[in-house]
Amino acid sequence: MRPQAAIASKVFIQRDYTSGTMCQFQTKLPSELEARIDKQQFEETVRTLNNLYAEAEKLGSQSFIEGCLACLTAYTVFLCMETHYEKVLKKIAKFIQEQNDKIYAPRGLLLTDPIERGLRVIEVTIFEDRSLTR
Amino acid sequence: MHLGVSESMRECEYSQISTRSSTPMETPYKKKTPKRRKWESFPGRNKFYCDGRIMMAKQTGVFYLTLVLILATCGLFFTFDCPFLALQLTPIIPVIGGVLFLFVLGSLLRTSFSDPGVLPRATPDEAADLERQIDVANGSTGYRPPPRTKEVVINGQTVKLKYCFTCKIFRPPRASHCSLCDNCVERFDHHCPWVGNCVGRRNYRFFYMFILSLSFLTIFIFAFVITHIILRSHHSGFLNALKDSPASVLEVVVCFFSVWSIVGLSGFHTYLISSNQTTNEDIKGSWSSKRGKDNYNPYSYGNIFTNCCAALCGPLPPSLIDRRGFIQSDAPQMAPPTNGITMYGATQSQQSHMAATTPLLQQQTSEPVILTASPENGILSGRTALSLGGPCTSLPLGQPTPPTSTPSLSCHEVVDMLPIHTHTHSHAHTHPHPHNHTHPLQDPMAHHHFLTPEEVPSPPGMLPCGSPMGHSPTVQAGFYNPASQDSLHEDSVRGLVKLSSV
Numbered sequence: 138m139r140p141q142a143a144i145a146s147k148v149f150i151q152r153d154y155t156s157g158t159m160c161q162f163q164t165k166l167p168s169e170l171e172a173r174i175d176k177q178q179f180e181e182t183v184r185t186l187n188n189l190y191a192e193a194e195k196l197g198s199q200s201f202i203e204g205c206l207a208c209l210t211a212y213t214v215f216l217c218m219e220t221h222y223e224k225v226l227k228k229i230a231k232f233i234q235e236q237n238d239k240i241y242a243p244r245g246l247l248l249t250d251p252i253e254r255g256l257r258v259i260e261v262t263i264f265e266d267r268s269l270t271r
Numbered sequence: 272m273h274l275g276v277s278e279s280m281r282e283c284e285y286s287q288i289s290t291r292s293s294t295p296m297e298t299p300y301k302k303k304t305p306k307r308r309k310w311e312s313f314p315g316r317n318k319f320y321c322d323g324r325i326m327m328a329k330q331t332g333v334f335y336l337t338l339v340l341i342l343a344t345c346g347l348f349f350t351f352d353c354p355f356l357a358l359q360l361t362p363i364i365p366v367i368g369g370v371l372f373l374f375v376l377g378s379l380l381r382t383s384f385s386d387p388g389v390l391p392r393a394t395p396d397e398a399a400d401l402e403r404q405i406d407v408a409n410g411s412t413g414y415r416p417p418p419r420t421k422e423v424v425i426n427g428q429t430v431k432l433k434y435c436f437t438c439k440i441f442r443p444p445r446a447s448h449c450s451l452c453d454n455c456v457e458r459f460d461h462h463c464p465w466v467g468n469c470v471g472r473r474n475y476r477f478f479y480m481f482i483l484s485l486s487f488l489t490i491f492i493f494a495f496v497i498t499h500i501i502l503r504s505h506h507s508g509f510l511n512a513l514k515d516s517p518a519s520v521l522e523v524v525v526c527f528f529s530v531w532s533i534v535g536l537s538g539f540h541t542y543l544i545s546s547n548q549t550t551n552e553d554i555k556g557s558w559s560s561k562r563g564k565d566n567y568n569p570y571s572y573g574n575i576f577t578n579c580c581a582a583l584c585g586p587l588p589p590s591l592i593d594r595r596g597f598i599q600s601d602a603p604q605m606a607p608p609t610n611g612i613t614m615y616g617a618t619q620s621q622q623s624h625m626a627a628t629t630p631l632l633q634q635q636t637s638e639p640v641i642l643t644a645s646p647e648n649g650i651l652s653g654r655t656a657l658s659l660g661g662p663c664t665s666l667p668l669g670q671p672t673p674p675t676s677t678p679s680l681s682c683h684e685v686v687d688m689l690p691i692h693t694h695t696h697s698h699a700h701t702h703p704h705p706h707n708h709t710h711p712l713q714d715p716m717a718h719h720h721f722l723t724p725e726e727v728p729s730p731p732g733m734l735p736c737g738s739p740m741g742h743s744p745t746v747q748a749g750f751y752n753p754a755s756q757d758s759l760h761e762d763s764v765r766g767l768v769k770l771s772s773v
Contacts, residue, residue: 147396151441154423154432157570158444158458196577196585204584208480211377222586255391255591257440 143245143265150183150259160190160256169263173244182236182248183259186229193225226252310594314392315454323594325384327467328452334383334467341379341485344525345372348492351518352499359502364495371488378481379466386590387471388457390438390446398439405434426569445570447551461550470550473590476583479540486530486537493526547571547578 148169153161164183166176200221207214219227233250241248241261249260310323318327327334345368353365393401405419419434421441432441435448438455442448447459449469458472470478496519503512513520543553547570552558558568572578 147400149397149400152443154430154444155425157425194586194588196581200586201580201584204587207587208584211374212381220587220589222588226589252591254394254397257390257393258397260396 145263145265148261148263150261152257153187159194160251161187162251162259167261170246170261173246173263174241178240182240185232186251186259189225189229189232193222193229306597308594309592309596309598312598313592313594315389316452317389317454319594326386326594327383328462328464328469330451330464331467333464337379337465337467340525340529341372341375344492344522345488347518347522348496351516352496352522355499355503355516356495360498368488368491368495371484371491374484375481375488378477378484382463382470382474382477382481383467385468385474385477386592386594387459387469388473388588389452389469389471389590389592390440390443390455390457391592392437392455393439401434401439401441428567428569430569445549445552458549459551473588476587479537479544479583482533482537482540486534489526489529489533492522493530496522496526544582545575545578547581 146169148167150162150167153163155161162183164180164187166174166179170179203221229252230250233248237248245264247262247264249262251257251259254260308323310319310326313319316329318329318331319325320327348368349365353368356364419441421432421434423430423432423444425444430444432444434441435455437448437453440455442455443457445458446455448455449459449462451462452469454469456469456471458475460470460475460478462469463478466478466481468474499516500509500512500519500523503515506512507515540550543550546568548558548568552568556562558566560566572581
């Protein structure tokens with residue numbers, strides 16, 4: 138039995154439903170992360186994520202045209218192109234990757250893309266700081 | 272001895288973990304097992320076809336009846352009535368009929384086969400975290416956990432979010448748990464047996480298109496079959512006309528009965544769309560003014576046009592359950608690659624979303640939880656189960672940090688009930704109401720506000736990465752071996768026994 142890697146715990150940022158069913162996450166910094174990351178930084182990350190999700194679900198002219206076009210072509214058009222939502226999800230994935238590389242990894246944290254948790258939570262994995270335990 | 276760990280632990284902990292270590296400890300035979308797709312271990316009661324591309328409810332008998340009725344009636348129409356009508360009136364009639372028929376069929380299949388907006392169940396980590404927060408909110412007052420609800424104010428209306436015991440999540444607003452499919456569905460409208468699927472956020476527009484076009488088709492066929500009979504009876508008398516085309520009689524009967532129901536249903540759903548309500552909400556009268564003077568629908572955009580646009584032409588969210596992705600059951604050493612996100616674009620699934628291997632872990636955790644009868648392991652079982660339920664049985668039974676005893680002990684009385692809850696729910700699968708989980712142990716309503724994270728006791732250091740996050744492309748080797756499930760459970764039991772002695 139090998140001793141495990143350095144995962145100490147996980148924190149879950151829950152959804153914020155105050156603006157309805159739109160996908161938004163709570164921006165409050167959980168207490169477990171207070172020691173690890175700056176409050177402003179974290180809120181900035183979550184706010185950007187929220188904006189991206191809002192963009193994905195926006196009822197704009199673009200989504201309207203896309204919807205009509207899809208209906209007329211019996212949704213076969215999506216065999217060739219991605220939906221607007223999927224495009225934004227890719228943007229979000231890239232954003233999270235950047236954030237992890239630049240900000241969270243050096244602090245021993247890891248953000249999981251919410252889409253992998255069914256857009257329920259942002260899972261933040263806290264890695265043990267072995268420099269302290271040794 | 273640590274795998275792939277170097278001396279410089281102070282910085283870049285994270286990149287240490289991302290090293291992809293080959294794990295010789297995994298039994299060799301596991302790598303040869305065929306990869307299973309996630310739909311094969313989906314926890315809901317759905318049926319999948321075409322290797323996960325098609326998703327339907329369990330009972331599909333009525334759907335086939337719908338198909339047969341539509342196909343038979345249209346078939347009879349095109350065979351017996353259209354030749355006469357095309358000659359006597361205009362050939363455009365069969366063309367329009369054909370277009371309508373194709374549209375009806377297309378929207379029916381699209382409604383029936385697509386994911387209505389199923390919410391994937393919580394990973395064991397999430398469930399444990401929520402349970403912990405709820406237990407702390409309850410405190411140790413009493414041993415019967417009150418019903419779990421959370422209140423939120425949306426657009427000035429107070430909406431209660433209910434906790435789903437099966438899926439272990441707080442349901443988003445407008446979501447509901449379908450008892451027939453055993454899934455929580457976003458913006459749940461209703462479960463339609465005619466369509467053989469739930470109608471929810473992702474397929475409501477197809478459903479509406481289906482009933483609308485079916486109304487037109489039914490009226491169309493009805494009208495033209497009557498026209499056909501009338502025209503024939505000009506030539507040869509009424510009874511002879513009926514004798515000459517007996518199929519028309521059948522069509523008239525089918526259409527006559529369908530028209531009332533289908534057109535009525537279309538009208539009803541048009542009303543729902545224009546007021547941005549779901550069938551569920553309308554039936555329960557959630558936003559009716561009869562409930563109170565200030566009761567209004569917080570989701571409505573205010574005007575009919577916007578509501579219609581939102582329901583029918585809004586962006587189509589992707590499926591949250593990754594049906595065709597492969598089950599990644601990697602060890603914690605297989606920690607995520609540098610981006611920390613599973614390969615969004617790199618999976619082989621069409622949807623390209625790697626929902627966590629929730630189905631896998633959910634299956635496995637349900638049993639270990641039941642096995643623990645002792646209250647001490649109430650909380651721990653939820654977490655250790657995830658670690659042991661993972662295929663890597665080498666998981667940390669010897670975690671350096673023992674669980675902090677105090678918080679766990681204080682939650683005994685409440686936690687005591689938890690395994691029983693899950694037991695009842697995983698095995699009973701009986702939901703008296705589609706929308707409520709009447710739980711035998713529920714107390715009368717108590718409102719809980721969530722404690723801020725500061726008040727929650729620090730979690731014991733027992734959350735290894737059992738829920739696989741990392742899905743580096745090279746780690747596609749199937750570590751998940753269905754054949755070794757039993758041995759995994761045995762390990763789980765042994766592990767739990769070990770823990771209880773900690």
